[in-house]
Amino acid sequence: MIIDFHTHTFPSKIAGRAITTLAGNSHTKAFLDGTDESLAASMKQSGIDCSVILPVATSDAQIVSINDSAERLQEVRRKSGLISFGAMHPDFEDWKNELLHLKNTGIKGIKLHPVYQNVDLDDIRMLRIYDRCAELGLMVVLHAGFDVGFPGVDRCAPSRSLHALRELAFPSRNSRQNGFRFILAHMGGWHQWDEVLRLAPEFLEAGPVLLDTAFSCGSFTSEGKYWKPSETRMLDxxxxxxxxxxFGTERILFATDSPWSDQEESLKWMRSLPLTKEELDAILGENARKLLEPRNQSPTS
Ligand SMILES: [Zn+2]
Known part of the structure; x- marks a missing residue:
C-alpha cells in the first residue's frame, strides 16, 4: 500500500486562482490543477492508493468553512483514496471545541503552517493547540524549516519544534497510544537539514515525532515543469x-507536497534509495497506514 502523506487540493471554484497565486509567491510550478480530481488521476497513474490532503488556513476566518468541507467530503473522497485533515489557526477563538469537533467527526489530524500564520512554531498559542491534540489523539502536521516563499523566516526552526515537543504537558506516553503524533514536514526542516540531523537524538527522546519527505528530495528535470535545482537545493x-x-525508517512518511511536485517522479526517486524492501514499504505506506487505521476508542469531551 502506498500513501502520500502530504498533498494539497482546493475547491474547484478557486483552485485555478489559488494555484496561480501560490506558484507566483513561491516561484514554483504546479504539476496538477489543484483539484481533487486531478490528484486522484495522478494517484491512479503512479500507483498511489491514498493521499492525505493538508488544508492550510491563513486566517482564523477560514477555519469553519475548511473544516466543514473536510468533514462533509469525507465519504466521497474516501472512494478515490483521499483523506483530508482539518485546519487550525492560532487566532481562532474556539480552538478547543473545534479540535474536539474534528476528532468526533473522524478527522485524523490537523495541519498548521506557522510561516503563513505569522506565528512562531513554539508560540504559547501553538503549544496549547498541540497539547489539546495530544489529549484528543489528533495528529499534528507542521510545516518545518524555511518556506520557499518566505526566504530566511525562522518561525519553524528545528530548535523550535524540539522546544514545542518538550513543552507538551499532556504525557506523551498516553498520547502515543491515543494516536497523537508530531509530524514535521519536509524532512524535519526545509533547508535547515543540518540542524535536523544534529538534533535527531534529542527529538527521539522528546516525543512521538515523525518526518514527511515532502518537497525535500530529488532533483527533477521534467522540462518546464520543475524548479531549477541550482535555485532551490534539495536533499541528495x-x-x-x-x-x-x-530517525529510523519507522519515523519517515512518504509525501510529495503535490501539486508542487510530481507523485510518480517522487516515487521513482524513493525507490532508487539504498533501502531494504521492508524499509521501503514502511516509508512508502506501512508507517502511514498504521497511523490512519481506525482506532476503537470513544471520543473525549
Ligand atoms: Zn505542503
Whole structure:
C-alpha cells in the first residue's frame, strides 16, 4: 500500500486562482490543477492508493468553512483514496471545541503552517493547540524549516519544534497510544537539514515525532515543469539517507507536497534509495497506514 502523506487540493471554484497565486509567491510550478480530481488521476497513474490532503488556513476566518468541507467530503473522497485533515489557526477563538469537533467527526489530524500564520512554531498559542491534540489523539502536521516563499523566516526552526515537543504537558506516553503524533514536514526542516540531523537524538527522546519527505528530495528535470535545482537545493540521496538513518525508517512518511511536485517522479526517486524492501514499504505506506487505521476508542469531551 502506498500513501502520500502530504498533498494539497482546493475547491474547484478557486483552485485555478489559488494555484496561480501560490506558484507566483513561491516561484514554483504546479504539476496538477489543484483539484481533487486531478490528484486522484495522478494517484491512479503512479500507483498511489491514498493521499492525505493538508488544508492550510491563513486566517482564523477560514477555519469553519475548511473544516466543514473536510468533514462533509469525507465519504466521497474516501472512494478515490483521499483523506483530508482539518485546519487550525492560532487566532481562532474556539480552538478547543473545534479540535474536539474534528476528532468526533473522524478527522485524523490537523495541519498548521506557522510561516503563513505569522506565528512562531513554539508560540504559547501553538503549544496549547498541540497539547489539546495530544489529549484528543489528533495528529499534528507542521510545516518545518524555511518556506520557499518566505526566504530566511525562522518561525519553524528545528530548535523550535524540539522546544514545542518538550513543552507538551499532556504525557506523551498516553498520547502515543491515543494516536497523537508530531509530524514535521519536509524532512524535519526545509533547508535547515543540518540542524535536523544534529538534533535527531534529542527529538527521539522528546516525543512521538515523525518526518514527511515532502518537497525535500530529488532533483527533477521534467522540462518546464520543475524548479531549477541550482535555485532551490534539495536533499541528495546521501543527505536524505543520513536523516532517515538518524530517525529510523519507522519515523519517515512518504509525501510529495503535490501539486508542487510530481507523485510518480517522487516515487521513482524513493525507490532508487539504498533501502531494504521492508524499509521501503514502511516509508512508502506501512508507517502511514498504521497511523490512519481506525482506532476503537470513544471520543473525549
Ligand atoms: Zn505542503
Amino acid at each position: 540521496s546521501q543527505q536524505f539517507m543520513a536523516i532517515v538513518r538518524a
